Amino acid sequence: MARMHTRRRGQSGSDKPVADEPPEWSDVDxxxxxxxxxxxxxxxxxxxxxxxxxxxxxxxxxxxxxxxxxxxxxxxxxxxxNDAAPELPEDIRNLMERAIRLREHMEENSQDMQNKRALQNTESKIRRLANYYRGDELDEDFKYSYDAAVELLE
Structure with missing residues (x-):
């Protein structure tokens, strides 16, 4: 599969072994x-x-x-x-935390073009994930913004 924000191809990762039942040595209830x-x-x-x-x-x-x-x-x-699920899915939460860090870095270092591009890519991923989760995990009228991300993660 190709990388999301470059023209290069990705490397294949390892797959989990195919198994139908847990191993005998791990017999936990x-x-x-x-x-x-x-x-x-x-x-x-x-x-x-x-x-x-x-x-x-x-x-x-x-x-x-x-x-x-x-x-x-x-x-x-x-x-x-068991009503212990987090309010935000883990992947979108991690991306929002990264976007907040990048935005704070950009406020101090406005000439850092690599991080500006990284911020654009990260926010693009967040918007795509928000479309995926909208309705189920997120509110129907959720729209990503920096302020909304800071408010959600507090």
Missing amino acids: AEDIESRVVELAEQGNEPSQIGLKLRDEGVKGTPVPDVKLATGKKITTILEE
Whole structure:
């Protein structure tokens, strides 16, 4: 697949191995995994961080290589069921944080053309994601602006 903001092609990433059931060595109960996911979310971890912690630390010392295989549900689904889901999707939140940092940098360094371009690209990605999430995760009348992003992330 081509890169989004350049003319170069991207590199293919690694794929997860095809598996229908969790490995035998990771026989953690699904309820224990779900309670650990909610516990980690209440500590302020994002869904991707929760997956990494479960992979590395595990539940009661036993690592969980894939939450979806072990429980049959994604981490975000588990969080939604337990009313612990974040108000913004993780990808758009990270892009908004980056856009805010870039905008603050541009106020101090107005001649920095590389960061000006990076800010334009980042805000373009945010607008595309906002169109994708509008109605489900975001309000129907959501329109991205710097002020709206600062207000959402406070």
